[in-house]
Amino acid sequence: MSTLYLDRPSPVHRLNPITKLIGVVAIILLVFALPYWWAPLAILVLIVTPAALLARVGGRLLIVGGAILVPLLIVVAIGQGFFNAQGETVLFALGPFEFKLEGLLFAAAVGGRTAVLVTAAMLLLLTTHPGKLLAALTQNGMPPKMAYVISSTLQMLPTFRARADSILLAQRSRGLKTRGNPFRRFAVLVPLISPLVLGVFVDVDERSTAMEARAFGSTGKRTALEVVPDPLAEKIGRWIVILLAVGALVLGFAGFYPNLEWP
Amino acid sequence: MTDIGKPQDPHRLRNNIFIIAGTVVVVATYLYLIIAQPAVVDADFKLNGTAAVIPLVGYVLGALLIAAGAINRLPTTTVVLVPVAILINIVVGQITAALGLPLYLDSIGTILVGVVAGPAAGAVTGGLANVIWGLTLSPLALPFAIVAIVIGALAGWAARLGVFRTYWAPPLAGILTGIIAALASSPISAFIFGGATGGGTGAIVQAFQAFGNSLLASTTLQGLLSDPLDKLITFTIVMLILLALPTRFKQRFPFVRQYNVLPGMKKKSAAQDKAAA
Numbered sequence: 001m002s003t004l005y006l007d008r009p010s011p012v013h014r015l016n017p018i019t020k021l022i023g024v025v026a027i028i029l030l031v032f033a034l035p036y037w038w039a040p041l042a043i044l045v046l047i048v049t050p051a052a053l054l055a056r057v058g059g060r061l062l063i064v065g066g067a068i069l070v071p072l073l074i075v076v077a078i079g080q081g082f083f084n085a086q087g088e089t090v091l092f093a094l095g096p097f098e099f100k101l102e103g104l105l106f107a108a109a110v111g112g113r114t115a116v117l118v119t120a121a122m123l124l125l126l127t128t129h130p131g132k133l134l135a136a137l138t139q140n141g142m143p144p145k146m147a148y149v150i151s152s153t154l155q156m157l158p159t160f161r162a163r164a165d166s167i168l169l170a171q172r173s174r175g176l177k178t179r180g181n182p183f184r185r186f187a188v189l190v191p192l193i194s195p196l197v198l199g200v201f202v203d204v205d206e207r208s209t210a211m212e213a214r215a216f217g218s219t220g221k222r223t224a225l226e227v228v229p230d231p232l233a234e235k236i237g238r239w240i241v242i243l244l245a246v247g248a249l250v251l252g253f254a255g256f257y258p259n260l261e262w263p
Numbered sequence: 264m265t266d267i268g269k270p271q272d273p274h275r276l277r278n279n280i281f282i283i284a285g286t287v288v289v290v291a292t293y294l295y296l297i298i299a300q301p302a303v304v305d306a307d308f309k310l311n312g313t314a315a316v317i318p319l320v321g322y323v324l325g326a327l328l329i330a331a332g333a334i335n336r337l338p339t340t341t342v343v344l345v346p347v348a349i350l351i352n353i354v355v356g357q358i359t360a361a362l363g364l365p366l367y368l369d370s371i372g373t374i375l376v377g378v379v380a381g382p383a384a385g386a387v388t389g390g391l392a393n394v395i396w397g398l399t400l401s402p403l404a405l406p407f408a409i410v411a412i413v414i415g416a417l418a419g420w421a422a423r424l425g426v427f428r429t430y431w432a433p434p435l436a437g438i439l440t441g442i443i444a445a446l447a448s449s450p451i452s453a454f455i456f457g458g459a460t461g462g463g464t465g466a467i468v469q470a471f472q473a474f475g476n477s478l479l480a481s482t483t484l485q486g487l488l489s490d491p492l493d494k495l496i497t498f499t500i501v502m503l504i505l506l507a508l509p510t511r512f513k514q515r516f517p518f519v520r521q522y523n524v525l526p527g528m529k530k531k532s533a534a535q536d537k538a539a540a
């Protein structure tokens with residue numbers, strides 16, 4: 001499978017996937033609930049980083065998270081710093097453009113929230129095998145057909161990529177030019193895509209007959225082959241986390257949080 | 264192929280309730296964003312956190328409800344088509360990027376399924392494609408699942424109206440779908456992410472802001488710059504693929520047989536429709 005999952009012996013890996021999922025949702029709600037510029041950073045340092053270290057996936061999280069976040073944060077910091085309409089306090093000037101503190105703070109807030117969202121979700125994906133996540137979700141009411149679609153897509157992805165590569169190579173060996181001006185490159189797409197689509201449509205026919213013969217379309221209640229353990233302590237913990245996150249959110253809506261002065 | 268197109272579904276009511284509830288949540292969220300236009304930062308420069316929670320929760324919850332309701336309505340022949348369509352989305356998107364084309368072309372599978380299997384199938388494909396993107400590439404794709412659902416459903420409705428029976432209408436339907444997709448996705452980029460959704464598109468959003476546009480206007484303009492052209496080309500490619508499909512495949516889908524949606528097919532008369540039903 002071409003997912004992010006890393007198999008490590010850690011207490012975070014052993015948690016029930018639902019517990020982790022709810023933890024991620026709670027972290028995301030919390031970062032949006034707290035109306036402070038430093039809130040995303042605090043959550044990154046106090047919650048996400050210790051959890052990543054405990055799960056022994058810190059290095060990997062830094063690499064995959066950084067690949068998404070670094071270009072995004074740079075663009076936002078530059079764009080908002082120079083061009084945010086609410087900017088007043090000039091930090092430095094570059095020719096006719098002035099870099100302003102308010103824009104930088106705005107960038108820190110939206111960038112920080114996005115960073116928490118990405119890293120928290122990645123922590124779940126790095127520490128949870130997709131099969132286990134889907135099994136746990138199905139046991140908690142997700143339609144089995146949805147689990148089928150997600151897991152079979154993940155399983156077929158590597159072979160499908162290989163097939164696309166071989167089509168690309170085969171068409172090239174027949175003299176198809178994949179370089180040149182954009183219009184020529186665009187014209188290349190159709191001879192590449194058609195064989196890909198036709199090929200997979202053939203497989204689909206056989207698969208659906210085989211699956212229907214095994215009662216895939218049955219609407220009855222299903223039992224699980226692999227039951228994901230769900231200890232009572234985790235169930236209680238989940239409820240506490242949910243209540244805390246919703247509480248933080250309600251306080252936010254009520255405007256409870258004091259207006260801390262920026263130093 | 265045995266016709267298992269319309270199985271008896273004991274949960275039909277429940278599924279429809281899911282779809283309707285999801286749609287209501289999404290529409291309410293959208294209206295809230297467009298009417299209230301909550302700012303990420305308010306006038307006295309105080310951070311407004313809760314405003315972003317509403318679109319985040321509303322869109323993700325709504326998308327999940329719609330996908331869960333719609334997937335249970337699909338027959339097995341269509342369900343097995345969905346993973347394949349998602350793979351086509353991913354792989355063609357990657358080929359496009361590898362060829363260095365300035366387009367996404369990452370919804371060909373979604374639109375193909377919408378056309379041959381109907382709006383519900385298109386919606387499921389779009390929604391779950393974004394879930395897969397979120398699982399494998401970047402979690403930032405998940406809040407945009409509702410946009411993919413809208414695109415897939417629109418492709419299905421366009422096919423049902425007979426757009427793909429002609430050769431000139433699919434590109435136009437593509438432009439229209441692109442405009443709707445841009446309008447649907449811009450509040451998500453603006454209010455949840457503050458325009459911070461990626462390096463390339465982010466830079467364009469910042470450029471529009473530099474010319475004095477609001478954040479929502481900037482993300483909308485960015486979407487309108489890329490989405491209609493992208494969907495115009497996607498719809499055209501899908502039409503070309505449909506033309507290349509052998510007749511045997513075309514006749515296999517109940518939706519195709521029921522509405523005669525594909526190129527060269529004729530609109531059914533009312534009497535034929537009745538006989539088929």
